[in-house]
Amino acid sequence: MKKSGNITKAYELAKEKYAGLGTDTDAALKKLDSTTISMHCWQADDVNGFENRGIGLDGGIQATGNYLGKATTIEQVQQDIIIAMSLLPGRQRLNLHSIYGDFRSGTAERNRIDTRHFESWVNWAKSLGIGMDFNCTLFSHPKANSGFTLSNHNPVIRAFWIEHIQKCREIAAWFGKELGTRCMHNIWIPDGSKDLTVNRYKHRELLKDSLDRIFTVRHDPQYMVDTLEAKLFGIGYEAYTVGSHEFYLSYSMQNKMILCLDIGHYHPTEQVSDKVSALLQFMPELLLHVTRSVRWDSDHVVTLNDEVRALFEEIAWAGKMDRVNVGLDFFDASINRIGAYVTGVRAAQKAILLALLSPVDKLREFDENGQYFERLALLEESKSMPFGAVWDYYCLTEDVPVGTDYIAEVQRYEKETLSKRDAARELVRDC
Numbered sequence: 001m002k003k004s005g006n007i008t009k010a011y012e013l014a015k016e017k018y019a020g021l022g023t024d025t026d027a028a029l030k031k032l033d034s035t036t037i038s039m040h041c042w043q044a045d046d047v048n049g050f051e052n053r054g055i056g057l058d059g060g061i062q063a064t065g066n067y068l069g070k071a072t073t074i075e076q077v078q079q080d081i082i083i084a085m086s087l088l089p090g091r092q093r094l095n096l097h098s099i100y101g102d103f104r105s106g107t108a109e110r111n112r113i114d115t116r117h118f119e120s121w122v123n124w125a126k127s128l129g130i131g132m133d134f135n136c137t138l139f140s141h142p143k144a145n146s147g148f149t150l151s152n153h154n155p156v157i158r159a160f161w162i163e164h165i166q167k168c169r170e171i172a173a174w175f176g177k178e179l180g181t182r183c184m185h186n187i188w189i190p191d192g193s194k195d196l197t198v199n200r201y202k203h204r205e206l207l208k209d210s211l212d213r214i215f216t217v218r219h220d221p222q223y224m225v226d227t228l229e230a231k232l233f234g235i236g237y238e239a240y241t242v243g244s245h246e247f248y249l250s251y252s253m254q255n256k257m258i259l260c261l262d263i264g265h266y267h268p269t270e271q272v273s274d275k276v277s278a279l280l281q282f283m284p285e286l287l288l289h290v291t292r293s294v295r296w297d298s299d300h301v302v303t304l305n306d307e308v309r310a311l312f313e314e315i316a317w318a319g320k321m322d323r324v325n326v327g328l329d330f331f332d333a334s335i336n337r338i339g340a341y342v343t344g345v346r347a348a349q350k351a352i353l354l355a356l357l358s359p360v361d362k363l364r365e366f367d368e369n370g371q372y373f374e375r376l377a378l379l380e381e382s383k384s385m386p387f388g389a390v391w392d393y394y395c396l397t398e399d400v401p402v403g404t405d406y407i408a409e410v411q412r413y414e415k416e417t418l419s420k421r422d423a424a425r426e427l428v429r430d431c
């Protein structure tokens with residue numbers, strides 16, 4: 001009781017301080033609360049899924065670490081996601097990869113999957129009242145191990161992956177219809193090569209042709225929309241990536257599709273935040289994969305770092321939160337996976353809140369009057385405003401752990417549930 005009283009008191013003081021700069025903290029919290037985050041399913045099990053081909057993760061992405069308690073069944077992934085969501089304020093949807101289908105009544109080749117493999121997910125999402133997004137999976141498969149899928153020289157392999165994506169788009173449209181909320185279907189392919197190639201043009205020509213074929217089938221945008229994710233390079237794909245930024249930027253412009261910006265997929269000195277105001281002049285919407293790149297890895301757990309802050313500042317300063325769809329993309333197998341989810345989602349939410357709290361009207365006034373010292377000073381001062389008090393109050397009103405309290409909850413879940421999983425699996429193996 002005393003604790004919540006203090007949190008409310010601190011919020012009242014913060015609210016007054018922010019009001020002094022022209023920021024309405026209640027309005028910022030309302031806006032934050034209406035920003036749904038699409039939480040990726042693949043942090044739960046290191047991008048494994050349920051096909052169980054036994055060939056591990058490939059495609060230029062890697063999950064390193066062997067932390068205890070990895071989910072290995074649909075129930076476990078669902079349970080872990082429910083726990084993570086219970087420790088998060090605000091709203092989330094679930095972003096599913098096609099390899100997470102329910103194959104308990106028999107596996108299906110990727111070009112043969114259909115809605116019946118996802119019925120259990122849809123029922124689960126309905127029971128929670130959440131929406132779902134979807135991704136085709138063009139990696140961790142024998143037909144992807146040459147490094148080329150949609151841009152493969154072999155027409156049989158291309159046809160296989162075209163069919164897979166067509167199936168996935170159908171499933172996505174069905175998700176949208178069943179759940180009453182538009183499903184974003186994201187296409188990311190690993191295609192590229194480790195070393196020099198003389199076929200850059202050819203592979204891009206093939207990719208363009210494959211996409212054109214895929215999109216001859218249209219779905220009702222009320223139920224599903226297509227998004228395209230570019231990349232700079234992958235692990236083992238260092239020299240060339242077919243689906244580069246320029247490729248997908250041009251493709252999505254020409255075909256009126258949504259571009260997905262994964263903030264780990266650009267040159268280290270390139271500011272993804274600066275792209276937003278340029279792209280939104282020409283594109284009605286964007287999808288983000290919020291993540292954290294560390295050297296060659298593009299998928300560390302999101303933290304409240306300068307890049308993520310700058311990204312959401314740019315969106316909020318432009319007043320375009322409603323035109324940006326926020327998804328997350330990270331996978332860390334070396335720490336408690338549920339803790340990774342909660343820390344990462346909360347960091348993204350904090351970045352959004354910070355951006356919404358910034359004294360943009362006053363800053364703009366200084367900006368437009370040419371008062372650049374004043375602009376700089378206010379930008380600096382807003383960094384030490386009592387943002388934490390607003391965040392804590394939000395968690396309190398959302399009835400989720402405040403501040404560090406979620407650490408103990410994650411530890412409890414690890415002790416009571418996760419730590420027993422590996423032993424139970426060994427027992428089954430020994431029998």
Ligand code: RNT
Pocket residue numbers: 042047061135188229231262289298299329
């Ligand atoms: C890979 C892309 C892609 C994947 C997921 C698993 O670099 O970022 O979004 O992380 O599809």
Ligand code: ZN
Pocket residue numbers: 188229262289329
């Ligand atoms: Zn991504």
